[in-house]
Amino acid sequence: MSFKINQLFILLISLLLVSCSGDDDATIASLSGKYIITKIEATGCNDPEEELSLSGSSNSGLCDMVDGEEICINVCITFNDGTYTSEYSFSGGGFTFSSMDSGTYDPGNNSSEICIDGDCGSINVQDGGNKFVFTGSDPDTGCNLRMEMEKV
Numbered sequence: 001m002s003f004k005i006n007q008l009f010i011l012l013i014s015l016l017l018v019s020c021s022g023d024d025d026a027t028i029a030s031l032s033g034k035y036i037i038t039k040i041e042a043t044g045c046n047d048p049e050e051e052l053s054l055s056g057s058s059n060s061g062l063c064d065m066v067d068g069e070e071i072c073i074n075v076c077i078t079f080n081d082g083t084y085t086s087e088y089s090f091s092g093g094g095f096t097f098s099s100m101d102s103g104t105y106d107p108g109n110n111s112s113e114i115c116i117d118g119d120c121g122s123i124n125v126q127d128g129g130n131k132f133v134f135t136g137s138d139p140d141t142g143c144n145l146r147m148e149m150e151k152v
Contacts, residue, residue, distance in 0.1 A: 031079040031125065031129055031132065032079050032080055032081065032129070033078065033079065033080075033129075033151050033152075034076055034077070034078045034151065034152050035076070035077050035078070035079070035132070035149040035150060035151050035152070036061070036074075036075065036076050036149060036150055036152050037061075037062060037073070037074075037075040037076075037077075037147055037148070037149050038055060038056055038062075038148050038149065038150050039053075039054065039055040039056075039062070039146070039147065039148040040052070040053075040054045040055075040062060040073070040145075040146070040147050041053045041054075041144075041145070041146040041147075042138075042141075042143040042144070042145055043143065043144050043146075044142065044143060044144045045141050045142055045143040046141060046142035046143075047141070050141050050143055051143070052064075054073065055148075061073060061074035061075075062074070066092065069092060069093055070092065071090070071091065071092030071093070072089075072090070072091050072092065073088070073089070073090050074088065074089045075087075075088040076088070076152075077149065079105065082104055082105060083102065083103070083104050083105070084102065084103060084104070084105055085100065085101070085102040086100065086101045086102070087099075087100050088100075088101075121134055121135060121136030121137075121145075122134070122135045122136065123135075129151070130150065130151040131148070131149065131150050131151065132148075132149055133146065133147070133148050133149075134146070134147045134148075134149070135147075
């Protein structure tokens with residue numbers, strides 16, 4: 001159980017480091033406001049134990065049963081004119097961890113890539129900026145990452 005929780009926590013940190021869903025004319029520059037993660041997937045990992053798929057809603061966060069215990073991840077990222085703040089919490093296995101982070105992102109002119117603090121991934125902005133899908137990879141685990149977020 002603790003191995004799986006640790007892997008989920010590491011994945012969450014990786015997602016926050018490389019990131020953060022539709023009108024075709026929406027771009028990264030149009031991202032502003034508060035977004036909640038509604039789905040996280042890690043596939044194609046070097047270690048199959050690190051693969052996962054969690055989904056939820058903008059109201060409940062992401063929860064799943066792992067080895068008979070419920071684990072929950074809640075992530076909120078606020079974008080504002082080239083800067084972001086993120087708040088996240090993880091609970092499971094009898095403990096809770098929460099943290100905040102802030103930094104910059106480069107909306108640039110490219111509507112298919114976002115760079116947060118120098119780490120880049122692909123992004124597909126949808127529904128006029130009310131939703132987006134982030135995809136990237138974690139070089140440490142070999143996992144292909146996919147994260148869906150909705151504006152609240």
